[in-house]
Amino acid sequence: MxxxxxxxxxxxxxxxxxxxxxxxxxxxxxxxxxxxxxxxxxxxxxxxxxxxxxANKEAILLELARKGYLILAKDLRTAHEQHNLPEKQLEAMWLAYWNFAFANKELYQIMFGITTNCSCEEVNKLEESVMPWDLFTDVIGKVMHIEDPASDVICTKYYTFWSVVHGLVSINLLSRGSSDAINRQVLMDAITGIIRSIKPE
Amino acid sequence: MxxxxxxxxxxxxxxxxxxxxxxxxxxxxxxxxxxxxxxxxxxxxxxxxxxxxxANKEAILLELARKGYLILAKDLRTAHEQHNLPEKQLEAMWLAYWNFAFANKELYQIMFGITTNCSCEEVNKLEESVMPWDLFTDVIGKVMHIEDPASDVICTKYYTFWSVVHGLVSINLLSRGSSDAINRQVLMDAITGIIRSIKPE
DNA sequence: ATAAATTATTTAACAGCGTTAAGCAAATAT
DNA sequence: ATATTTGCTTAACGCTGTTAAATAATTTAT
Missing domain, CATH: 1.10.10.60 (Homeodomain-like)
Known part of the structure; x- marks a missing residue:
C-alpha cells in the first residue's frame, strides 16, 4: 500500500x-x-x-509550449535581476528573449506558431503565454518616467520592441535571415535605438 | 486537331x-x-x-506561395511608383506590405510559415521569394545617400524594417496583437522613426 | 462504320496518422 | 483461491497523401 x-x-x-x-x-x-x-x-x-x-496530441504540444513560456519567463526575470538601471534591464531582457529563441528553437516555434500548426487559440489560452508583458511594461514605464503601467504609449513601445525582436527571430528561424553579424547589428541597433528614443530629457 | x-x-x-x-x-x-x-x-x-x-500537395502550397509573392511584389512596385521622394516611397512600400498581409492573410501565412508547416526550405527556393529585396535596398540607399546598394548598412536597415513589420504582422496573425489603433501607431512610429534615423544631415 | 489505340477518370489499395474500444495478462483485494 | 482491479496491447475506425490497376470515354486508324 x-x-x-x-x-x-x-x-x-x-x-x-x-x-x-x-x-x-x-x-x-x-x-x-x-x-x-x-x-x-x-x-x-x-x-x-x-x-x-x-488527452490528445495537442495537449502534449500545449504542455511543451507551456514549459517554453516558463523557461522564457525565468530567463527574462534573471536578465532583469542582473541590472539596476531600467535601460540596462530592458536591453538585457530583450537579449535574453533573443537568446532563448535560438537556444530553444523548437519550443519557440510552437510557442509562436512558426512552421507549426499547433492551434494558436489554444496556445493563447495558456495563462503562461501572456507572462512577459507586466515585467516589460513595468521597466518601459520606468525608462519613460511614466506612472501608469497600462498607458497606451507604454503598450505601443512594448509592441515595438516585441515586433522587431520576434520578427528578426522569425525571419532567422525561416532561414531567411542574413549573417550573424548583421543580425547582431539589427538587434542592438533596434533595442538601443528605441530605448534612446523613449528616454525623456 | x-x-x-x-x-x-x-x-x-x-x-x-x-x-x-x-x-x-x-x-x-x-x-x-x-x-x-x-x-x-x-x-x-x-x-x-x-x-x-x-506533383503532390506540397507543390500546390508552393504555387500558392509563389502567387502570393507575385502579388506582394506588384503591390510594392505600385506603392513605389506612387511617390517620388525616396522617403515617401519607402513608407508607402512598407504600408503596402502591411496591407498585403491582412488582405491576403492565408497567402502570407504560407509565404512565411505562420501556423503552417509548408517546408520553408522549398518556399525559400522560389526565386520569387527573394523579390522585394532589390527594390527596398535601392530606395533605402537613396534615402541614406549611399551608392553601393550591397552595403552592409543598407542590409542592416532593410532587415530592421522587415523585422518590425513582419513581427507586427505575425503577432497579429497569431491573435496576440493589441488594438488596431496601437498597431497603426507601432507601424507608423517604427517606419517614420527608422526613416528619420537613417536620413543624413 | 468498325476496330484499335489513346486518353480521361475512377475505384481500390497501401502505409501512415490520431484516436477509441475490446481483449488479455498481471497484480491486488477479498 | 477467487474475484477485481490495473496495466498494457492488439485491433479497428476514419482520416490523410499517394500510387497502381481497372474502367469508361474519346480519338485515331483502317
Missing amino acids: ASKERIQRLKDETRINILDAALHIVKEEGWQALSMRKIADVIEYTAPIIYEYF | ASKERIQRLKDETRINILDAALHIVKEEGWQALSMRKIADVIEYTAPIIYEYF
Whole structure:
C-alpha cells in the first residue's frame, strides 16, 4: 500500500518521459515528424498508453509550449535581476528573449506558431503565454518616467520592441535571415535605438 | 486537331480551379483543413486527378506561395511608383506590405510559415521569394545617400524594417496583437522613426 | 462504320496518422 | 483461491497523401 507513492512516482516519470521523447523527436526530425506512435516507440510503450497521460496530441504540444513560456519567463526575470538601471534591464531582457529563441528553437516555434500548426487559440489560452508583458511594461514605464503601467504609449513601445525582436527571430528561424553579424547589428541597433528614443530629457 | 488548343485551355482551367479551390478551402476552414480529397470535391473530380496537375500537395502550397509573392511584389512596385521622394516611397512600400498581409492573410501565412508547416526550405527556393529585396535596398540607399546598394548598412536597415513589420504582422496573425489603433501607431512610429534615423544631415 | 489505340477518370489499395474500444495478462483485494 | 482491479496491447475506425490497376470515354486508324 506504501507502493502507491512509488507507482505515482513512476507515473510522473512516464509523463515526463513522454514530453522528453516528444521534444527529442522534434529536435531530431522537426515538428512534422512527431507522431504518437514515435513517442510510444521511444518510451517503449504502445501509442494508446499516452492517452492516459495526455488527452490528445495537442495537449502534449500545449504542455511543451507551456514549459517554453516558463523557461522564457525565468530567463527574462534573471536578465532583469542582473541590472539596476531600467535601460540596462530592458536591453538585457530583450537579449535574453533573443537568446532563448535560438537556444530553444523548437519550443519557440510552437510557442509562436512558426512552421507549426499547433492551434494558436489554444496556445493563447495558456495563462503562461501572456507572462512577459507586466515585467516589460513595468521597466518601459520606468525608462519613460511614466506612472501608469497600462498607458497606451507604454503598450505601443512594448509592441515595438516585441515586433522587431520576434520578427528578426522569425525571419532567422525561416532561414531567411542574413549573417550573424548583421543580425547582431539589427538587434542592438533596434533595442538601443528605441530605448534612446523613449528616454525623456 | 484544332481541338488540341481547346483541350489545353480546359486543362489550364482545371489547374487554376485546383489552386482556387485550395485557397477557397483554406480561407473557409484554415490550412489544417486542406486535403487533396476536399480539393477534388470542389473541382468535381476524384483526388488522383490532381496529381496530373501537381506533383503532390506540397507543390500546390508552393504555387500558392509563389502567387502570393507575385502579388506582394506588384503591390510594392505600385506603392513605389506612387511617390517620388525616396522617403515617401519607402513608407508607402512598407504600408503596402502591411496591407498585403491582412488582405491576403492565408497567402502570407504560407509565404512565411505562420501556423503552417509548408517546408520553408522549398518556399525559400522560389526565386520569387527573394523579390522585394532589390527594390527596398535601392530606395533605402537613396534615402541614406549611399551608392553601393550591397552595403552592409543598407542590409542592416532593410532587415530592421522587415523585422518590425513582419513581427507586427505575425503577432497579429497569431491573435496576440493589441488594438488596431496601437498597431497603426507601432507601424507608423517604427517606419517614420527608422526613416528619420537613417536620413543624413 | 468498325476496330484499335489513346486518353480521361475512377475505384481500390497501401502505409501512415490520431484516436477509441475490446481483449488479455498481471497484480491486488477479498 | 477467487474475484477485481490495473496495466498494457492488439485491433479497428476514419482520416490523410499517394500510387497502381481497372474502367469508361474519346480519338485515331483502317
